[in-house]
Ligand SMILES: NC(=O)NCCC(=O)O
């Protein structure tokens with residue numbers, strides 16, 4: 001039984017670190033704010049008697065022993081945020097894991113399986129790509145040295161920033177024991193739960209996706225005396241492809257989405273034809289084939305646009321995540337916990353990527369979704385009522401307890 | 407007779423101030439580099455015995471008296487540059503005016519009309535808009551207090567920056583005496599002279615133009631779980647309009663051009679739907695009616711795109727310059743000077759804006775164009791051979807001498 005008042009207090013405490021004027025959160029991975037929230041989390045975990053460890057990629061774990069020599073149940077999410085993002089996102093998932101331990105401590109309950117709370121490094125993928133980076137390294141999907149060498153927009157190296165904030169730990173960034181299951185609570189970030197009037201979501205899987213960037217190289221020149229047919233404008237083909245990225249999904253699957261979130265043009269002067277423009281693509285779908293098709297289509301559009309405008313181009317895929325389905329054991333534990341607590345739940349396939357994606361190759365995995373008001377996220381206006389937070393945390397705590405007991 | 411070696415030396419001297427690694431010039435208006443080149447120019451002018459004055463908008467004048475009480479002949483251009491622009495642009499025009507005085511001094515020639523060398527403030531219009539700002543204020547086209555209040559991308563106020571570099575002078579920014587004519591040498595910045603194999607251009611007028619910015623206000627949201635039909639993406643309509651800005655000119659005049667040089671998207675994160683995007687338009691044509699038509703068309707495209715995507719929008723016209731035709735007296739002086747020196751010249755209508763535009767309302771005005779290799783400008787690769795520089799400077803010096811003598 002989760003104490004709602006304490007849940008709200010804990011959520012408000014964490015949301016104060018990196019709070020924006022607009023009521024959101026600006027807590028980019030490996031920033032000073034990220035260091036502050038990590039310090040806070042370490043204190044919370046130590047206060048609950050957990051055995052805290054930090055791995056070489058900054059992933060933070062807090063361990064509570066079980067009564068038997070059984071594989072561990074891992075519960076958590078991430079504390080980093082988007083630029084001017086919301087305060088619920090993955091934060092609620094880490095707080096839920098803390099609540100799990102608090103409930104067990106308060107009731108003096110021991111579990112057969114050990115339990116670990118986890119805070120993954122850089123789930124958001126905004127400052128450094130790929131997203132779900134810490135969990136991906138831990139799962140062996142990414143090479144740690146390659147990821148250390150990533151640089152942000154200002155050229156700051158990942159490993160240097162990790163050391164700067166003091167969170168390059170001494171434990172290897174990989175599973176060092178056996179795990180029974182991974183459970184993650186996250187806000188839905190989409191409109192389906194609210195629209196159906198549900199209290200909580202039982203997640204059955206996560207869409208696959210491709211992320212990447214295209215750069216067009218044209219030639220900076222004067223916007224006045226340069227006749228249209230002489231131009232090699234790097235922005236026009238970028239604009240052409242961006243409009244196609246918006247339209248490709250309509251020709252593919254029912255749940256396909258496609259977006260450009262980032263664009264940078266140079267020299268970016270009102271009377272200079274842009275000489276170099278970089279922008280990103282992102283496509284997602286429950287089917288890996290559809291994702292591959294969207295990827296092929298955007299490259300074909302870029303090639304056609306480059307030819308039309310007579311410019312050079314290159315591309316770089318920055319992330320490819322397969323679509324995954326969750327384990328019956330976990331889906332059933334979540335659905336059962338929601339039912340037992342009298343919540344109206346529905347099965348839902350996640351349209352966002354989650355650290356859970358990477359856990360599926362290592363252990364049984366499941367997720368709980370909290371209602372997202374208006375489906376909004378990655379925005380200061382992101383909102384989940386405390387009622388809905390409480391329902392999702394309660395479901396997570398009980399499902400995790402179920403998985404941690406024989 | 408202009409000394410080519412000295413011309414080259416002077417050009418190289420000025421190009422050293424704000425030089426880029428790529429052989430270009432980065433000397434934005436009111437920057438430290440602009441201060442340095444102004445100091446250099448003041449020394450040059452004083453060294454030639456000119457009476458130097460700086461007006462309240464930073465326009466710099468160097469006066470050489472005439473033998474009669476006649477209106478002044480004004481000769482010059484501008485010393486500021488685009489971001490990572492070229493070293494010839496308007497700089498060659500100010501150097502030509504210095505050369506005019508040097509030739510007269512060397513030969514001990516006095517003219518009936520007084521002669522003034524001028525360096526206009528912020529011709530480029532990149533850091534602050536509008537372009538041709540100093541000449542526009544001086545001609546009474548813009549209100550000086552409004553222009554003082556302009557801010558750059560970082561919020562730095564024009565007047566504060568002008569004071570910071572010490573070039574807010576004590577002379578009013580307006581004509582304080584009568585002027586006979588204005589003559590300006592500038593590089594063509596287009597391909598026509600080179601393609602026709604000409605030595606120098608006799609400019610007959612300048613295109614009109616409209617510049618402005620459009621902002622779309624959508625809603626930042628997650629690029630994954632937000633279904634396509636729920637989105638209010640601010641970048642997609644921007645991309646739609648940018649592709650139209652490229653295409654509108656093809657449906658208008660033969661010399662109509664249209665461009666987007668600047669774009670800024672927020673929050674600019676790979677997995678966030680852009681919530682706010684600002685970008686610019688620029689259209690030019692020899693006919694004011696065509697310019698107005700292009701302006702109406704881009705607004706109609708923006709309205710349609712905003713409706714398609716369900717976003718709000720606003721726009722701001724940042725500059726509207728009328729098309730102008732130059733005075734016969736000046737056109738003939740330039741054509742005659744080119745002929746006399748044995749140069750192959752052609753008449754040409756300028757596709758770029760020039761300070762000369764604003765002078766047409768005050769006095770007879772004319773321009774000389776130097777050949778632009780490959781028509782390139784606003785780019786470090788901008789190039790004019792010393793041969794072609796010499797031809798254009800010689801033409802300017804002789805035409806100005808012609809205008810300054812009865
Ligand atoms: N859940 C979430 O926002 N993850 C960040 C990576 C993504 O864009 O899906």
Ligand SMILES: NC(=O)NCCC(=O)O
Nearest residue numbers: 224271529530537758759
């Ligand atoms: N000549 C020139 O580049 N002027 C700057 C304003 C314009 O873009 O025309």
